[in-house]
Amino acid sequence: MPSEKPLAWLGKRKEKRALNLSKKHLKKIVKTVELMKKTVHLFCENGEYIREKAEEVLDSERKADEIKDEILEELSKGSFAPLNREKIIRLIMTADDIADNARAAALKLTFLDPGSVNQELKESVKKLADFSYESTRLLKKSFSASLEDPSVVRKETGKVEKMEEKVDTFRAETLIPKLVKWADESHRPGTSILITEVENNIEDVVDRTEDCADVLREIAIGAK
Structure with a gap:
């Protein structure tokens, strides 16, 4: 299906x-998560310029919020079918959670001393960040596919789901x-709590990405 023909349910210009x-x-x-991944890599490799890179994550997340507000403003105008409006809102609010968790992970790293965490653990956290970025890239590809041909969405979003399962296995x-x-072994309770929260935020990036994929599947089913 040509790219100029988006989902069938998006028949109106505003939609x-x-x-x-x-x-x-x-x-x-996706850019916000990529910057978060780079912040994690800096923390794990040399610990320099973490604050500067975290600020880039925050700036990217703020810009995503501005776009979110623009979408909500657009949805408040004119007439939308209730189901269509609901699906778009669910999509952007779930995606917003991805950026929120990426921002939180990056910001928390700025309060940690890289030298207080052993390299073996750092490598695992770095790999988790890599997985989170890849999951958002797969989601973006799924979204683009949904605009062109709803019939391929199940296959594309299935890749996001498999990544989430891969992350669950890697963590466990x-x-x-x-x-x-x-x-x-470290006897650093404060650092242990914070690094655990960072890990949880990165995992939530993957979980919310999979939730977005679920919404895309719903949209695609409605488009058939």
Whole structure:
């Protein structure tokens, strides 16, 4: 199906504009997660310029919020079918949670001393950040596919779901055991709590990405 023919349920100009803005919103969110990933890498590799990179994450998240507000303003104008409005709102608010968690992870890293965390644990956290970025890239690809051909959305969003399952396995079998071992040996309760929260925020990036994929599947089903 040609790219100029978006989802069938987006028949009105305002609905098309809202979803085009949603695409812009998602692009900025992927950028936010990419910057978070780079912040994690800096923390794990040399610990320099973490604050500067975290500020870039915050700036990107703020810009995503501005686009979100623009979408909500667009949805408040004119007449939208209630179901269409609800789906778009669910999509952008769930995607907004992705950026919020990326921002939180990056900001918390600025309060940690990189030298207080062993390299083995750092490598696992870095890998988790890589997974989170890849999951958002897969979501963005799924979104673009949904605009062109709803029939391929199940296949594309399935890749996001598989990534979420991969992350669950990695955390259970690799990251969590290393985190527990390090926490027991380091005797740094404050640092242990904060690094656990960072890990949870990054995991939530993946979880919310999978939730967005679920919304896309609903949209695609409605478009058939």
